[in-house]
Amino acid sequence: MVTQEQISHYIQSIPPTPAIVKQTLDFVRAGDLIKAARCAEEDPPLKLYLKTLVNRPIYGFRNEVSDLSQIFGILGISTAQQILYNYLLTLLAPKEWKLFALNNHAFYDLQASLSRKWEKILRHLQLLNHDTESAITLLPASIIVCDALFGTCKNEVDQLRSVKALDYNTILFRLSKLTLFDICTQIADKWEMSPNISRIVHAASGLDEDVDPNERILAQWMHLLLFYELSQSIYVEAGLNEFIDFQIEFVQDIYESFMQVVGYDESNR
Secondary structure (H helix, E strand, O other), X not given: OOOHHHHHXXXXXXXXXXXXXXXXXXXXXXXXXXXXXXXXXXXXXXXXHHHHXXXXXXHOOOOOOOOHHHHHHHHHHHHHHHHHHHHHHHOOOOOOOOOOOOOHHHHHHHHHHHHHHHHHHHHHHOOOOHHHHHHHHHOOHHHHHHHHHXXXXXXXXXXXXXXXXXXXXXXXXXXHOOOHHHHHHHHHHHOOOOHHHHHHHHHOOOOOOOOOHHHHHHHHHHHHHHHHHHOOHHHHHHOHHHOOXXXXXXXHHHHHHHXXXXXXXXXXX
């Protein structure tokens, strides 16, 4: 089963932010999207990722967008930063998923869908800025971490879960006193992400106390968005609806507003 030593080894194995990605992020944060695009051109995997992600159906472009200057111009500063963080997650994504019945195309679709809905939520809440928009990128890291830590002991975990209906996050905490969100915070620190991002994502577990009021609001919407998204049939079949516990009381006061912002739009697509 998962040990503290395994978790420490996993954290140590996470690569630092690649130099070109770091430089591209610096240009984006400075508001110079032209230099950001030129910098990204020097990294073929990053260039391919940007083209692939932006041209997925969720973004709704009728014609393929391939020029990086155009892509960065369309995205804008906040979304460009968010997508660069998304790219960092692809460096962690497994070549073959062991715990969840996923492939990388499905994972990229999940990233894109969460990002688009999160932007809509932030505009509704009037809390859109670089850090709040980028916070959603760290959330799928919990899925990657869960697969990495439990994928090698899937049979043991299945036996444990057959006796007690426990989610993976609860199992991890009982074994190590760490949650998936604790590990995501460590990943954010390693990638030098804003502490604001880490706090929002950690609070999205629904279990944190003494949270700043604005961060609590963001955490509520993020928690509900995650479970709304993972209730889609493709992710239910993949087993993703069982990796953390849904905190109903944490989000019950925003449920109707959430469905008006996100659910209604989805039902009319």
